[in-house]
Amino acid sequence: MTSLKEQALACARASRQIAAMDTVAKRQLLRDMADALRLRSATILQANARDLEAAAAKGISGAMLDRLRLDPDRLASIAAAVRHVASLDDPVGQITRREVRPNGIEIERQRVPLGVVAMIYEARPNVTADAAALCLFAGNGVILRGGSEAIHSNTAIASALSEALQRHGLDPHALVLVTDLRRETMLELLQLVDIVDLAIPRGGEGLIRFVAEHARVPVIKHYKGVCHLYVETSADLNLALDLLIDGKTSRPGVCNALETLLVDSAIAAEFLPRALSALQARGVEVRGDEQARLLLPEIVEATDQDYAAEYLDLIIAVKVVHGVDAAVEHIRRYGSDHTEVIASQSSSAIERFIAGLRSAVVMVNASSRFSDGGELGLGAEIGISTTRLHAYGPMGAESLTVERYLVRGSGQVRHPVAG
DSSP: OOOHHHHHHHHHHHHHHHHTOOHHHHHHHHHHHHHHHHHTHHHHHHHHHHHHHHHHHTTOOHHHHHHHOOOHHHHHHHHHHHHHHHTSOOOTTOEEEEEEOTTSOEEEEEEEEOSEEEEEESSOTHHHHHHHHHHHHTTOEEEEEOOGGGHHHHHHHHHHHHHHHHHTTOOGGGEEEOOOOOHHHHHHHTTOTTTOOEEEEESOHHHHHHHHHHOSSOBOOOOOOOEEEEEOTTOOHHHHHHHHHHHHHSOTTSTTSEEEEEEETTTHHHHHHHHHHHHHHTTOEEEEOHHHHHHOTTSEEOOHHHHTOOOOSSEEEEEEESSHHHHHHHHHHHOOSSEEEEEOSOHHHHHHHHHHOOOSEEEESSOGGGOSTTTTTSSSOSEEEOSOSSOOEEEOSGGGEEEEEEEEOSSOOSSOOOO
16 A cells, blocks of 8 residues: 655656646646546446445534535535636746845746645535636646545545546656544644645644644644624614524535624514514524523523533524624624624724624625635635635635745846955
């Protein structure tokens, strides 16, 4: 059996071949990958059924089971996302800055591939295709280490994508799926400092903290999504109610779902009973602070742990706040720098809300569910970074490149030799 280090070295060699591809060739590769997913759909869905059966036998349910599940529509969406990535502007080689210095030297900033990206994830077979498409389009090799709960799905998807690589005469090691799922193997992967250029964990908070604590390679982190909706005094309450219901109930098990509702005290008596009725009609459990419970005596008391929780379930915490500054202070204390939403018709309140937060995504009168690479025009996303490094927020192909300096001269030296 080939060792993990040998596989990683092969991926690094293959990544140089991918980095040299022109835009037209990369676009065609990804289109063929999308076609391969469509042609192999029956095999992929059969593999996913095996994973779902095993997960149910282990007692896995709720958000994780939802993330694991594929159906014809979801698989078609995965293929469409790969095809969409192929239609994007190619970030590789882009010149983002150009200037001429007084001495005649021309300075440029150019985007280049990272090299080898290690993707470590759980329960999301779509990540296998999304990560492969984005990494390859950005000129990188990719090492995929999924979880045991999705091993059959991931293997079937990776096999279809690898076939497309080979049909293009490319080294299939540009895409490596790690099938040895022991924790020791993941630890080894995180130690390959001279081979792996970036690790991106995607999954539960426990997985991400494990990767961050044990990695010697750079890591992009996203611990959890504690997303807030603040309904400000001037808000259109019908609009705010739509944002609340979509953000909390359309898919509660994802990281861009709402977890906390903040309502201004001036409109709490009008808005909260409507919100409670709509939420309860959709099976949502509501937990609130003292002021919210005065208006809604039937709800459960919220604790500090509730305001810090990523429920990933039909549960929401509610707090009555006094003004924009109080809402911002609550989010700063309990938030995870993921996505925050304000419902407001006041430009000054909106600008204070935006300026007061440093979250990766801030929404104004739009659902938190738009905090997603596909919805934001990235085609797909490899993850959502809440780490303030070279990438912040939903990460697409551009986030899988870095900028380098190109300096063009005509013989200039810094210290001319006398004489």
